[in-house]
Structure formats: C-alpha cells, structure tokens
Amino acid sequence: MQKPTLGRIVHYRGKQGYQAARAAIVTATEETLDPRGVEAGHVPALTDDTHVHLWVYSPGDSGGFAEYNVAPGRPDDPLTQATAANIPPGTWCWPPRI
Template structure:
C-alpha cells in the first residue's frame, strides 16, 4: 500500500518554472485536515483526492517560500514526491 501524505510531512516539490528545481516542502493540508468550511467560502482550494496536498515550498532568499495548492504526486513539474531514503 502506498503511503498517503499527511499534514506536517516533508516532501520534495518540483517547480513549474525555469529549471524545474526540486525544493523541500511541508504538507500544510491533506484530505483529513482541510477545513471544508474554508473550501465552501473559497478561502482555500479543494483537494482532488487523498494523494493531493497543499504545500509550503521552501526557497532560498528573502521570501523564504511560497504556497502551492492541490499538488499531485509525480516526477513532472508542479508535482510532489517523497525524499529518497537515507542510505
């Protein structure tokens, strides 16, 4: 069974722009922690399924990061994946 991400998990996010850099990210919402009232009033996007998450993506520099919403798993730009296991 594939592991489902939960709020607080550290994942890797592949950027959608430029060199598609891979960055560290933290899961800020999953299907069990997403507030349905926030979705209803349009304050936060819905998630398509249990493998999709909202992320805070960490970046170097003054801004420190950015939000990404309803991110699916994968290896293509704009997706998240688990970090490689420590060897």
C-alpha cells in the same frame, strides 16, 4: 503509495523556471482541510487523498511560497524511485531513503 499526512516533509519539483527541487511541508490533506474554508473560497479544494497543499521552502528572499492541490509525481519508469529530479514539474514525492 504511502498516504501523505499533515506536517510531513516532501520534495517538490517547481513548475516554472528551472523546475528546481525544493523541500516542502504538507500544510493540508483531504483529512485535515476544513470544508468551511473551501466553501467560503478561502482555500482551494483537493482533488483526492493523494493531492496536498504545500508550503515550499525557497532559498530566495521570500523564504517560500504556497502551492495548492499538488499531485504526487511518478517517474516514467515505474521501477525507478521517485525523486524531485525525475518527477513531472509541479508535483511532489517522498524524500529518498538514505
């Protein structure tokens, strides 16, 4: 799996409601997260180098929301390309190649 990097666009599957697919941007990775902010309690830690913090874009009035320590999603069938429609709720994946 390609390692996530700061500023990359990913797809996120919501963990509540209709679990809708949303566009999101990576706002922190293990490499970019300031440990002082984690120690001070201002930002949650990341579990490993595949987990990310995201800003999830929403078509509603709020415009979006933050999600923290989000794991990559994988479909049940390992031969199937991950999409926001087939990953578990509350996870991210790379946009499909067109």
